[in-house]
Amino acid sequence: MRTLRDLFAVRTRELPSPVAPGSPAVEAAGLSVRLGQRQVLDSVDLTAHAGEVVALVGPNGAGKSTLLAALAADLAPASGEVRIDGRPATAWSAPELALRRSVLPQSAVLSFPFPVEDVVRMGRAPWTGTEREDEDDAAVAAAMEATEVTRFADRPFSALSGGEKARVALARVLAQRAPLMLLDEPTAALDLRHQELVLRICRERAAAGDAVVVVLHDLGLAAAYADRAAVLHDGRIAELGPPETVFSGELLGEVYRQPVEVFPHPRTGTPLIVPVRQN
Structure with missing residues (x-):
């Protein structure tokens, strides 16, 4: 049972206002993060605007997941600042932050065998007690349909395959309906069809x-669906811009330490990235 203090806190949360297209949704300025003795991020500047998809790419250990966690305000920086919805992330209470950004971690772990629909409905928790609480059923249904998990809504989450769990986790994020989505490797466990589905959803949310x-990790998906790509290398952003501009063979070969060829798709012109292999 919630106490009077809990109810008061729910009702006095500041709800997010509509974000103008092109305005900053999240900003990192001079962001540095240390984990133990290791400098994982070093003076990173990055802004994601309303209406765009920004892909973070780079080799293992480059700092992609750390940057995403810092943008989510789940990881405190050693220096620098993250701003969400125009304010320092630390200025928002946890409930207010949950109304403004949703986060998909690399792996979804639940200790209890909740039905799939209940897992998706967890994404609506930040709206409890607000004027938008009556959107819960519609938001859950739309998120499950978008991620193609409606048919196993009653199955326990623990009984799903890795790819099915990944789609349910994404549905939870979609149901949250936050204006900023932060997704960590959402396609890692998915087959070809569902990789494309996830990136189409990203584009739809941006639209x-x-x-x-x-x-x-898939540079082809980043090239096809992202408005801008940030190529991370040793904790810094080596290049930031449209994929067709920043995805050069020289840069990617240096960052990944693997020679690559980059050439335009014959129909769409989207960059295709292929490793150079020995015959």
């Missing part, structure tokens, strides 16, 4: 006015 920041 609806949300900002999407997504960590991707």
